[in-house]
Amino acid sequence: MSSADDSGLAPINAKYSEVDRWLKANGPAAATLAGSVAYAPTLSDQSFPAGMEEVRDLWTSGGWVSWLGGPAVAPLGSWPTTASGLPLAHVITVCLEDLHGVSEAKVKAGWPLHDEGLPTAGALEVFHDLATFGQEAGDAAAGAWLVRWTPAPDRSLLVQGPDTSALDGYPSSPVCQAGTFLPGWNLPAVSDFAQASADVLDAAQDLREGYGRAWMVQRQVPYRGAPYNVTHAYGHAQHASSTAEEVLSVVLPLADGDRHRLLLDIESYTHLSGWFGDLGNLQVWLRQSDLEGQNFDAAWCMIRTD
Numbered sequence: 001m002s003s004a005d006d007s008g009l010a011p012i013n014a015k016y017s018e019v020d021r022w023l024k025a026n027g028p029a030a031a032t033l034a035g036s037v038a039y040a041p042t043l044s045d046q047s048f049p050a051g052m053e054e055v056r057d058l059w060t061s062g063g064w065v066s067w068l069g070g071p072a073v074a075p076l077g078s079w080p081t082t083a084s085g086l087p088l089a090h091v092i093t094v095c096l097e098d099l100h101g102v103s104e105a106k107v108k109a110g111w112p113l114h115d116e117g118l119p120t121a122g123a124l125e126v127f128h129d130l131a132t133f134g135q136e137a138g139d140a141a142a143g144a145w146l147v148r149w150t151p152a153p154d155r156s157l158l159v160q161g162p163d164t165s166a167l168d169g170y171p172s173s174p175v176c177q178a179g180t181f182l183p184g185w186n187l188p189a190v191s192d193f194a195q196a197s198a199d200v201l202d203a204a205q206d207l208r209e210g211y212g213r214a215w216m217v218q219r220q221v222p223y224r225g226a227p228y229n230v231t232h233a234y235g236h237a238q239h240a241s242s243t244a245e246e247v248l249s250v251v252l253p254l255a256d257g258d259r260h261r262l263l264l265d266i267e268s269y270t271h272l273s274g275w276f277g278d279l280g281n282l283q284v285w286l287r288q289s290d291l292e293g294q295n296f297d298a299a300w301c302m303i304r305t306d
Helices: 017-027 052-060 096-100 197-218 242-253 288-292
Strands: 040-046 067-068 070-076 088-096 123-128 145-150 154-159 176-182 260-267 282-288 302-306
Touching: 017 302, 040 282, 052 145, 052 154, 052 176, 067 096, 067 154, 070 088, 088 096, 088 260, 088 282, 123 282, 242 260, 242 282, 282 288
Parallel strands: none
Antiparallel strands: 040 176, 067 088, 067 176, 070 154, 088 123, 123 145, 260 282, 282 302
């Protein structure tokens, strides 16, 4: 990030003090957003070649690696399917030791918004039918997705799924990309500032550009006029929070004192062949109470292309 074209890019893989300085350097309107910065560990694929061989070698040798697409962890009694029997696509495996260990506790606590909660060991996996947007109350009953936690995976093998080429949007060639989490952060989506002053809205847009491009530089992804989204855990959603809440308030109703939590926000353009739209993401939500109870069957998945 040293070239002239890279000036103004956000500090990533950084402590909050560096982010705070960057916001203040972008002017008074940007500085007002300092309290909205959220801890959001972000998946980086830098230095990892694509393909199942890389994942298999790292996982079976004890490596703390996560991956998009590809196989699932063992044990797995049977490959998950929709209610009609169509096999789901494996979207992501998150190595929870890697996710939890990206930063020291005292560093995490320094972020204005810091909220974790996932188990600290094992693997969290998401399977999806690639077509259901998660906007309707019956989508979960149709078996459109599965979110599962495996506390003690069998690292001696991985489970290759059945042919899922019949799924809408599934690529003709296999998808599998390894990565690890870095101690990232993020701000609310630009659309969340729609009612703010023009100065704040403009600042949010500029910050989004600097943030998105910084991750593209880190991941060595070519810039083609607009920054891509990233895959991250926790933090703010990369699409309008109000739109998500309209759905979640119906499909995951809350008791007093409960709240909705974003667990994962998964981009699909760079390695998942646009499964969820070129600039779309798959979001995984859960009630705080269900997160505390490790009830991942209650998770709600939502494709966001807005």
